[in-house]
Amino acid sequence: MIVLGIESSAHTFGVGVVKDEEPYILADVRSVYTPKSGGIHPKEAVSYFIEKAPDTIVKALDEAGIAIDKVDAIAVTLGPGLGPCLRVGATIARALATYYGKPLIPVNHAVAHVEIGKLIFRFKDPLVVYLSGGNTLITSLSEGRYRIFGETLDISLGNFLDTLARELRLAPPYVVSGLHQIDRCAQEGRNFLDLPYVVKGQDVSFSGLLTAALKLYKTGKVNLPDLCYSVREIAYSAIVEISERGLAHTGKKEMLVVGGVASSPVLRSKLEAMASVRNVNLGIVPPKYAVDNGVMIAWTGLLMFKHNISVRPEEAYVKQRWKIDQVDILWAT
Amino acid sequence: MIKSIFCGPLKLIALGAEAALYRTCFEDLDALVKVRLPKPYRDPTLDKMLRSRRTELEGKILAELRLKGLKVPALYYVNLENALLIMEFIEGLTLRDLVFMKGGQVTKYFKYWGVFTALMHETGIVHGDLTTSNVIVKDEEIYVVDFGLAKYSNKVEDRATDIHLMIRAVESTHYTVKEALLKAFSEGYKEVLGEQTFKELLEKVKEIRMRGRYVEERRMRKNI
Numbered sequence: 001m002i003v004l005g006i007e008s009s010a011h012t013f014g015v016g017v018v019k020d021e022e023p024y025i026l027a028d029v030r031s032v033y034t035p036k037s038g039g040i041h042p043k044e045a046v047s048y049f050i051e052k053a054p055d056t057i058v059k060a061l062d063e064a065g066i067a068i069d070k071v072d073a074i075a076v077t078l079g080p081g082l083g084p085c086l087r088v089g090a091t092i093a094r095a096l097a098t099y100y101g102k103p104l105i106p107v108n109h110a111v112a113h114v115e116i117g118k119l120i121f122r123f124k125d126p127l128v129v130y131l132s133g134g135n136t137l138i139t140s141l142s143e144g145r146y147r148i149f150g151e152t153l154d155i156s157l158g159n160f161l162d163t164l165a166r167e168l169r170l171a172p173p174y175v176v177s178g179l180h181q182i183d184r185c186a187q188e189g190r191n192f193l194d195l196p197y198v199v200k201g202q203d204v205s206f207s208g209l210l211t212a213a214l215k216l217y218k219t220g221k222v223n224l225p226d227l228c229y230s231v232r233e234i235a236y237s238a239i240v241e242i243s244e245r246g247l248a249h250t251g252k253k254e255m256l257v258v259g260g261v262a263s264s265p266v267l268r269s270k271l272e273a274m275a276s277v278r279n280v281n282l283g284i285v286p287p288k289y290a291v292d293n294g295v296m297i298a299w300t301g302l303l304m305f306k307h308n309i310s311v312r313p314e315e316a317y318v319k320q321r322w323k324i325d326q327v328d329i330l331w332a333t
Numbered sequence: 334m335i336k337s338i339f340c341g342p343l344k345l346i347a348l349g350a351e352a353a354l355y356r357t358c359f360e361d362l363d364a365l366v367k368v369r370l371p372k373p374y375r376d377p378t379l380d381k382m383l384r385s386r387r388t389e390l391e392g393k394i395l396a397e398l399r400l401k402g403l404k405v406p407a408l409y410y411v412n413l414e415n416a417l418l419i420m421e422f423i424e425g426l427t428l429r430d431l432v433f434m435k436g437g438q439v440t441k442y443f444k445y446w447g448v449f450t451a452l453m454h455e456t457g458i459v460h461g462d463l464t465t466s467n468v469i470v471k472d473e474e475i476y477v478v479d480f481g482l483a484k485y486s487n488k489v490e491d492r493a494t495d496i497h498l499m500i501r502a503v504e505s506t507h508y509t510v511k512e513a514l515l516k517a518f519s520e521g522y523k524e525v526l527g528e529q530t531f532k533e534l535l536e537k538v539k540e541i542r543m544r545g546r547y548v549e550e551r552r553m554r555k556n557i
Binding site for chain 2: 142143145147148149153192194197199200201202203229230233234236237240241244245247248249269270271273274277278
């Protein structure tokens with residue numbers, strides 16, 4: 001069985017082709033839109049996607065060495081993400097499915113991040129720590145869905161680090177040589193400053209820490225590296241603590257970390273230290289697949305298709321706020 | 334060094350997220366030892382600060398609730414330097430396990446749990462990690478344990494966080510019997526603090542759920 005998947009929820013127009021047996025991944029082609037300044041401009045992203053889409057799809061089929069009639073189904077991200085961006089992928093997928101008479105598979109982007117991680121590490125039932133730009137949450141499979149065990153009560157870890165870096169005039173650019181500006185600035189820090197550490201049950205909160213850190217910074221009496229160091233230690237420790245709480249609560253023996261924010265080497269080493277003490281099998285999705293891509297959509301589509309899940313093209317609406325815990329997970333137990 | 338105060342061997346019974354729990358004998362009593370272990374992933378100053386502060390607060394809160402007559406483990410001993418507490422060992426099944434075994438037939442315990450929570454809130458204390466794993470049923474009564482994240486607060490926000498955590502624990506692990514369990518809990522809570530207080534609390538819970546991940550609910554409301 002071969003499935004072609006299309007991803008277009010934010011910056012990346014990605015097309016992946018996967019198979020239900022080794023080597024699984026047959027093609028992985030991506031066209032990434034980079035804004036000239038600031039954040040993502042949906043209009044610009046859309047015109048970029050429309051321009052790149054045909055070539056990206058043709059290239060993926062070439063890479064897989066197949067013609068489109070050998071594809072068993074078309075999978076597409078229907079959410080969550082930016083509406084205008086999602087609609088490009090959805091429109092193309094609907095057209096392909098209709099024109100070539102292929103089943104259309106509606107894929108949730110967050111579920112796909114998890115499923116590709118499970119494939120990479122051959123995990124069966126992990127606790128998932130999801131750290132992307134927009135999300136900070138702990139989830140795992142329970143009674144047929146990815147239920148959320150913990151999350152941020154306000155802003156995501158990624159958003160927190162970026163905002164702080166910007167306010168401290170360390171960014172943009174936010175990441176230099178694979179290291180976030182807060183991590184860089186923290187390298188010279190030595191003294192730990194007492195700032196709010198907020199863990200409520202299995203949830204974290206960063207807004208109080210952000211406010212307190214900026215207030216301290218504005219007094220002008222604080223050593224900047226010490227501030228970065230303390231804030232970083234608090235924020236990462238809180239994430240590791242709620243992950244550990246999730247493990248204790250669910251009893252899972254595998255821990256999967258997905259999303260681009262997990263690429264911080266400091267956070268990785270903290271997660272590794274915790275996992276080794278708890279004797280848990282840790283898998284941190286490598287950057288290549290931690291960022292958005294079509295392969296994860298194709299793979300999730302394949303799992304769904306095997307359970308006869310498809311959608312009629314005329315009913316394949318995009319859902320910008322489609323949460324991970326709204327999807328029935330039929331292919332895992 | 335610590336060992337000398339015990340009258341029996343230390344048997345590890347759980348490695349929790351932040352503490353190791355041992356069962357042992359202390360002053361001829363069946364006892365639970367809770368030690369907050371140093372975390373290799375934390376800055377040493379932060380680590381010491383968190384362990385000592387949390388141990389102190391937990392000890393105070395356990396003692397206070399016990400004095401108020403609420404069913405929590407009795408506190409036997411405190412050592413802040415080693416972030417260690419010794420307390421009564423409560424033998425029984427967790428409410429989490431009971432729900433898995435008996436499904437919706439455990440509503441009465443949820444009612445007791447509601448009563449307990451309201452009384453605790455009335456005392457000015459919130460639990461901070463109010464899940465079914467932290468309720469133990471012994472001799473048909475419920476004991477609430479693990480006050481590791483508890484604090485003094487009369488804020489509606491903090492009380493609502495307790496309720497929010499309780500609801501989420503039920504939703505995330507006992508989804509199929511959710512409604513009957515939540516109803517029983519709310520009946521118990523209302524018995525103590527009244528219909529109106531609980532209603533206000535639920536309003537706040539809704540507000541909490543509309544932050545963070547519950548964006549779809551927020552979005553829907555905005556569109557109305």
